[in-house]
Amino acid sequence: MHALELSGVTKTFTMHLQGGLRLPVLRDVSFSVAPGQCVALTGPSGTGKSSILKLIYGNYRCDEGHILVRQGETAVDIAAVPPRQILSVRQNALGYVTQFLRAVPRVSALDIVAEPLVMKAVPREDATARAAAMLKRFNVPERLWSLPPATFSGGEQQRINLARGLLPEHPVLLLDEPTASLDANNRAVVIDIVRERKRQGAAIVAIVHDDEVREAISDTNVDVTKFAVAA
Amino acid sequence: MSFAENEQPLLVAESLSKYYGHRLGCRDASFELYEGEVMAVVGESGSGKSTLLQLLSGQIEPSAGRILYRMRDGANADLWSLSEPMRRFLFRTDWGYVHQDPQHGLRMGVSAGGNVGERLMAVGWRNYADIRGAAADWLARVEIPEARIDDTPRTYSGGMRQRLQIARNLVTAPRLIFMDEPTGGLDVSVQARLLDLLRRIVSEMRIAAIVVTHDLAVARLLSNRIMVMKSGAVIETGLTDQVLDDPHEPYTQLLVSSILPA
Numbered sequence: 001m002h003a004l005e006l007s008g009v010t011k012t013f014t015m016h017l018q019g020g021l022r023l024p025v026l027r028d029v030s031f032s033v034a035p036g037q038c039v040a041l042t043g044p045s046g047t048g049k050s051s052i053l054k055l056i057y058g059n060y061r062c063d064e065g066h067i068l069v070r071q072g073e074t075a076v077d078i079a080a081v082p083p084r085q086i087l088s089v090r091q092n093a094l095g096y097v098t099q100f101l102r103a104v105p106r107v108s109a110l111d112i113v114a115e116p117l118v119m120k121a122v123p124r125e126d127a128t129a130r131a132a133a134m135l136k137r138f139n140v141p142e143r144l145w146s147l148p149p150a151t152f153s154g155g156e157q158q159r160i161n162l163a164r165g166l167l168p169e170h171p172v173l174l175l176d177e178p179t180a181s182l183d184a185n186n187r188a189v190v191i192d193i194v195r196e197r198k199r200q201g202a203a204i205v206a207i208v209h210d211d212e213v214r215e216a217i218s219d220t221n222v223d224v225t226k227f228a229v230a231a
Numbered sequence: 232m233s234f235a236e237n238e239q240p241l242l243v244a245e246s247l248s249k250y251y252g253h254r255l256g257c258r259d260a261s262f263e264l265y266e267g268e269v270m271a272v273v274g275e276s277g278s279g280k281s282t283l284l285q286l287l288s289g290q291i292e293p294s295a296g297r298i299l300y301r302m303r304d305g306a307n308a309d310l311w312s313l314s315e316p317m318r319r320f321l322f323r324t325d326w327g328y329v330h331q332d333p334q335h336g337l338r339m340g341v342s343a344g345g346n347v348g349e350r351l352m353a354v355g356w357r358n359y360a361d362i363r364g365a366a367a368d369w370l371a372r373v374e375i376p377e378a379r380i381d382d383t384p385r386t387y388s389g390g391m392r393q394r395l396q397i398a399r400n401l402v403t404a405p406r407l408i409f410m411d412e413p414t415g416g417l418d419v420s421v422q423a424r425l426l427d428l429l430r431r432i433v434s435e436m437r438i439a440a441i442v443v444t445h446d447l448a449v450a451r452l453l454s455n456r457i458m459v460m461k462s463g464a465v466i467e468t469g470l471t472d473q474v475l476d477d478p479h480e481p482y483t484q485l486l487v488s489s490i491l492p493a
Contacts, residue, residue: 014479016480016481016484017481017484017485017488054476059470059472059473059476060473061473061477083455083468083473084265084268084456087470104427104430105423105424105426107427119434
């Protein structure tokens with residue numbers, strides 16, 4: 001059984017403020033990811049790579065097709081289930097890491113990283129300890145842990161976001177440019193953790209522009225150009 | 232929030248409508264709300280969102296449709312089949328209602344401690360020291376200094392009044408809380424503090440909430456799900472990030488595109 005399977009996924013945006021302009025973006029997206037496998041989406045900017053990740057996460061609504069995510073012994077079709085069940089899949093089975101941190105006022109970096117575990121009912125002490133270990137791994141200085149990250153540098157914010165997204169060990173993981181503004185050290189940390197997650201059986205879909213990083217983590221490339229609808 | 236299989240909804244709205252004479256307040260609203268879920272209702276002034284909130288909280292009777300509420304004993308009650316005293320008891324204990332203007336949700340001439348303690352007395356607390364202790368505890372949770380416990384809300388700032396109103400509502404550990412533009416009249420720094428407080432408390436206590444707001448940032452920060460209203464009707468629903476990032480209806484697209492970037 002695949003950990004993730006897309007079949008016939010189609011997405012068109014209708015822009016009502018531009019007189020109902022229809023923007024077809026993706027047509028018949030079909031691919032699957034096995035546990036422990038990393039698929040890299042490739043293709044030039046604007047072909048819809050990020051849109052595919054957003055469709056899988058349920059952030060964009062799917063017009064046609066199926067997006068099956070394995071949760072335990074069953075497969076949930078993200079394209080068909082009610083919002084409440086998508087939340088449940090996100091909490092238990094599906095992680096999504098972007099390069100941008102959506103900072104919440106007044107919440108410390110440590111709590112932001114620990115939050116997904118707390119939501120999964122991991123005891124707070126345990127969650128905090130694991131969050132601390134993750135921040136350490138990403139070389140975030142300890143003096144920053146208790147501060148809200150709104151004022152941190154771009155690279156620091158990105159590392160906090162990565163720590164948060166990679167901590168819960170979800171069986172399906174979506175990575176959108178995880179190494180975009182990281183230095184070589186921290187890029188190596190990301191590569192390490194992604195390989196670790198693969199050994200644990202996670203299925204990963206990644207968008208990585210850095211060739212070196214992509215070669216280090218991906219098993220298969222899927223060229224998104226073939227799904228893109230020519231504008 | 233967490234998810235249990237086969238869980239029953241806490242609140243069910245079935246085809247709720249309200250007419251004021253011939254004028255439509257709200258038409259055919261249906262949804263389910265589960266324990267610990269936060270739903271935002273957004274839309275411009277006059278879209279029917281406040282009418283919907285008043286309907287759901289039993290303050291006005293629907294012209295059509297019904298509201299089912301799962302009581303603590305697990306039985307589903309039709310809100311308007313309950314006796315008036317029972318409905319009022321629910322409102323004072325199991326539910327909370329946070330008004331946009333704290334003056335409407337507080338007793339302005341009564342001390343802060345008294346404002347919080349009053350809800351406890353409504354559920355049978357009698358011991359003065361216990362009531363004062365619980366009130367002090369809740370003032371601390373909403374970051375009001377204990378030294379201000381005997382002052383009346385008249386002497387409080389707008390932000391403090393709103394936090395006091397929240398403490399008053401939450402002290403009875405309600406399962407459902409209604410909020411009408413909770414950050415409405417507050418300036419931005421005070422808003423952020425209040426939002427963070429609400430977010431934390433609601434998730435720790437697993438309270439279900441329905442938040443009426445015209446501020447999409449508030450909806451994004453607080454809610455899991457969103458309902459967009461226009462001219463008395465619900466026009467779009469879904470996960471909050473879904474509706475805000477991939478809005479389908481023309482009016483929702485207009486709302487989302489009208490936000491000024493910070």
